[in-house]
Amino acid sequence: MSVREEVLDKIENFKSSVVSSLTEISELDVTCKSIIDQHLNDSNSLNSKSILKIQAVIDYMYEQVNIGNWKEVRLYLRKTLTVATYLRLKAHIKFSDNMSDDTIKEGLRIIDFGILFGCPLDAEPNLLQLCASCLHSFITQDEKQEIDGKAIVHSTFKFENEPYNSKVLDVIDCPSMENFFRNYILAEKPIVLDNCLNHWPAITKWQDQSYFIKLAGLRTVSIELGKDYTDANWTQKLMTIEDFIKNHIYNENGTTGYLAQYQLFDQIPELKKDIVEPEYCCFSDTNDPVDIMAWYGPKGTVSPLHHDPKKNLLAQVVGEKQVFIFSPQDSEYLYPHEHELLNNTARIDPRLPNFEKFPKYKNAKGYYCVLKAGQMLYIPPKWWHFVESLSVSFSVSFWWD
CATH class of the missing domain: 2.60.120.650 (Cupin)
Known part of the structure; x- marks a missing residue:
């Protein structure tokens, strides 16, 4: 089994939890819902054109959650963004030539966007975090760079006089x-x-x-x-x-x-x-x-x-x-x-x-x-x-x- 297949297999293990979360986004419009249903229930339906459709759902959800007051955003919109991010990640890995560091970096970028603007699913609250941990474990050691000669310099700050009042x-x-x-x-x-x-x-x-x-x-x-x-x-x-x-x-x-x-x-x-x-x-x-x-x-x-x-x-x-x-x-x-x-x-x-x-x-x-x-x-x-x-x-x- 190749590294790409191994990563896909691990991410696929979360599919049942994501499928069960579809009830959490039941208010979703018909068009977006059909795209998610199709590609979530039938992994073989994922193709190069699927990426464009899934990304369109993500872009639309992002637009919706950024209208008005953040606290008033309907949760199903953000949960849809999380589900769509999961599908976008699967498609990204499936159609990558190999699991290079650049492929993993892009996968982590996709995940973090979903975490920042989506929200946890009841069925698997740590879905995207678990996907990120899976990807990060395949980064080569060379990518885990160090900062040379950058020790923390502690303050020598002292008040000459007590601040007023x-x-x-x-x-x-x-x-x-x-x-x-x-x-x-x-x-x-x-x-x-x-x-x-x-x-x-x-x-x-x-x-x-x-x-x-x-x-x-x-x-x-x-x-x-x-x-x-x-x-x-x-x-x-x-x-x-x-x-x-x-x-x-x-x-x-x-x-x-x-x-x-x-x-x-x-x-x-x-x-x-x-x-x-x-x-x-x-x-x-x-x-x-x-x-x-x-x-x-x-x-x-x-x-x-x-x-x-x-x-x-x-x-x-x-x-x-x-x-x-x-x-x-x-x-x-x-x-x-x-x-x-x-x-x-x-x-x-x-x-x-x-x-x-x-x-x-x-x-x-x-x-x-x-x-x-x-x-x-x-x-x-x-x-x-x-x-x-x-x-x-x-x-x-x-x-x-």
């Missing part, structure tokens, strides 16, 4: 569950936690940026480009993790690139094996799963002063970040944006506040800290926080109700 946030050593619940969750009080991440494989593995290239360099992700999301020139661009690392993590003279608030661990489950969900997240008011987000970027990335509705444990894995935190009671002193889309974001820059423009900021009473690798910061719901990377940085946030 802010005091140093307390640090405690790995508190008991009872202590954390009573004194910080119930009290809605921020705190830095030390020695809670020592058992994470990521603490050592992620110090080497080549690790990300080896494990996931060919995977496509969405990168934020610009000063921060309030900037008029801010935009987003799809690129591979390898290109992001080489062009943004170590390129201090170009446009700032930031993989921010990104569901990286859902897209690439292999990375999730390197972290452990903190036990403190068990103090939840619901049975909803914890939202796990990645924050990866060079020195100088900024998240403007803003607040989130959920409890937040921000785990610092690589590098250091400077963080300012303010109570919800200080909201009127922080000058939130009036626009509906930015009303959870303030106009104050606590590093260098403009008192002429924002005089009431003098009444605010904040906290600050330099969050070091191996530490976690607990941010209660609705507490304002400003975050700046002081070095190349990788953080993981855990959000829960």
Whole structure:
């Protein structure tokens, strides 16, 4: 059996799950549904013309899911995109001359597009991720490049004077569950936690940026480009993790690139094996799963002063970040944006506040800290926080109700 046949055989094993998911897209229009039914139920019907038809379904679904508010997109549209991506991948491999690295790269690009704009199927939530793992295992070692001489340079940052109206946030050593619940969750009080991440494989593995290239360099992700999301020139661009690392993590003279608030661990489950969900997240008011987000970027990335509705444990894995935190009671002193889309974001820059423009900021009473690798910061719901990377940085946030 050739490598191409072996890959096709492994991907074909998911067919029954995909077929059973057709009930999840029953609202699909007749034309798109007939194309999917035909090629999913009869693999022999796949031919060179099928690629054009399947790609047309993907393009149409992409157009539909990008009309209006993302939160209001009908799930069947995104699930159709996932199913069509599975068929597009099968056709791509079937009509490739061989399983060259270029063939695998294109296959991973097809998969990641489906993950980014589709959504999990009930019958097999990890369908596309499993397909990606299958393909990635056939990449030659030469493609798993390393970055030579690119060690993480840790910050030597120190405040010469305490920032205006802010005091140093307390640090405690790995508190008991009872202590954390009573004194910080119930009290809605921020705190830095030390020695809670020592058992994470990521603490050592992620110090080497080549690790990300080896494990996931060919995977496509969405990168934020610009000063921060309030900037008029801010935009987003799809690129591979390898290109992001080489062009943004170590390129201090170009446009700032930031993989921010990104569901990286859902897209690439292999990375999730390197972290452990903190036990403190068990103090939840619901049975909803914890939202796990990645924050990866060079020195100088900024998240403007803003607040989130959920409890937040921000785990610092690589590098250091400077963080300012303010109570919800200080909201009127922080000058939130009036626009509906930015009303959870303030106009104050606590590093260098403009008192002429924002005089009431003098009444605010904040906290600050330099969050070091191996530490976690607990941010209660609705507490304002400003975050700046002081070095190349990788953080993981855990959000829960």
